[in-house]
Amino acid sequence: MSEPLAGKVALVTGGASGIGAAACRLLASLGARITVADVAEELGRAVADDVDGYFHRLDVTDLAANHAVVADVETREGRLDIAFLNAGIVSPTPDDEPLDLAAYRRILGINVDGVAFGVDAVVPAMKRAGGGQIVATASLAGLVPLPGDALYSLTKTAVVAYARALAPTLAPHDILINALCPGFADTPMITPIKSQFDSIGFPVLTAEQVADALVECLAARRTGEAWFVQPGMPAAPYRFRNVPAARHPDGSHAPIPVNLDPHGARR
Numbered sequence: 001m002s003e004p005l006a007g008k009v010a011l012v013t014g015g016a017s018g019i020g021a022a023a024c025r026l027l028a029s030l031g032a033r034i035t036v037a038d039v040a041e042e043l044g045r046a047v048a049d050d051v052d053g054y055f056h057r058l059d060v061t062d063l064a065a066n067h068a069v070v071a072d073v074e075t076r077e078g079r080l081d082i083a084f085l086n087a088g089i090v091s092p093t094p095d096d097e098p099l100d101l102a103a104y105r106r107i108l109g110i111n112v113d114g115v116a117f118g119v120d121a122v123v124p125a126m127k128r129a130g131g132g133q134i135v136a137t138a139s140l141a142g143l144v145p146l147p148g149d150a151l152y153s154l155t156k157t158a159v160v161a162y163a164r165a166l167a168p169t170l171a172p173h174d175i176l177i178n179a180l181c182p183g184f185a186d187t188p189m190i191t192p193i194k195s196q197f198d199s200i201g202f203p204v205l206t207a208e209q210v211a212d213a214l215v216e217c218l219a220a221r222r223t224g225e226a227w228f229v230q231p232g233m234p235a236a237p238y239r240f241r242n243v244p245a246a247r248h249p250d251g252s253h254a255p256i257p258v259n260l261d262p263h264g265a266r267r
């Protein structure tokens with residue numbers, strides 16, 4: 001069997017469960033060396049054992065801890081090539097209840113800080129490795145509104161925007177960054193609402209299908225894209241509609257400075 005990721009070193013946050021665990025297994029089967037990073041120690045160690053990898057306890061909301069994990073990966077493996085920044089949670093409270101400040105900080109901390117802090121930690125290591133690939137798990141809720149969990153949409157839209165905006169800056173270092181935007185996937189995250197899908201026969205994704213989409217995204221070697229993953233169709237980059245270009249008062253096209261061109265990342 002060919003191993004397209006042989007020799008690659010991958011870090012997977014939120015790798016103890018669901019999509020992250022499926023990603024660890026698939027990346028390992030393709031030859032990558034895996035570090036599972038998660039707050040869930042028992043589950044995370046079990047996944048790491050399964051893939052002959054390494055477990056590191058990580059709370060992604062802790063910037064210094066993100067750096068420590070990456071330093072540890074570099075010490076053990078000599079390099080870091082792939083970071084799947086995937087840890088995430090949904091809101092515990094309905095949208096129409098008063099804001100619970102602690103819960104608000106928690107979801108932004110995990111879903112947004114967790115990605116920005118992860119990027120801050122992995123980019124220097126990827127520069128040392130001569131390049132790399134970052135995929136952050138956003139959600140379909142980062143592309144379309146998710147009624148009932150507006151805070152989740154807030155965080156996932158942020159992840160999409162962050163990956164798209166950061167891509168041109170990382171591109172000269174051969175570091176690619178994309179967001180993965182799965183629809184509903186059968187993981188512990190959707191257990192509370194799973195019966196609603198079952199009752200109408202809705203085909204929720206499997207975690208393995210989302211992991212397949214991750215690998216397709218890595219193989220495409222593009223950057224600054226948001227890949228949607230929906231049941232019954234191939235994963236693909238979402239085509240954003242362009243905002244109309246600026247115009248001078250006389251109506252003529254007003255070119256934007258090249259370094260501020262949002263499409264500068266496309267390859």
Ligand SMILES: NC(=O)c1ccc[n+]([C@@H]2O[C@H](COP(=O)([O-])OP(=O)(O)OC[C@H]3O[C@@H](n4cnc5c(N)ncnc54)[C@H](O)[C@@H]3O)[C@@H](O)[C@H]2O)c1
Pocket residue numbers: 013014015016017018019020037038039040058059060061086087088089090110137138139140181182183184185186187188189190
């Ligand atoms: N399941 C879905 O329908 C779905 C759809 C779109 C996007 N997503 C996203 O996919 C990602 C993975 O979710 P999942 O569905 O596999 O759920 P999951 O609950 O099975 O896995 C989430 C993992 O993140 C870990 N985690 C939570 N807080 C953490 C922290 N502070 N530091 C480190 N790890 C932490 C958990 O311990 C768990 O292992 C999330 O970002 C989620 O928002 C899920």
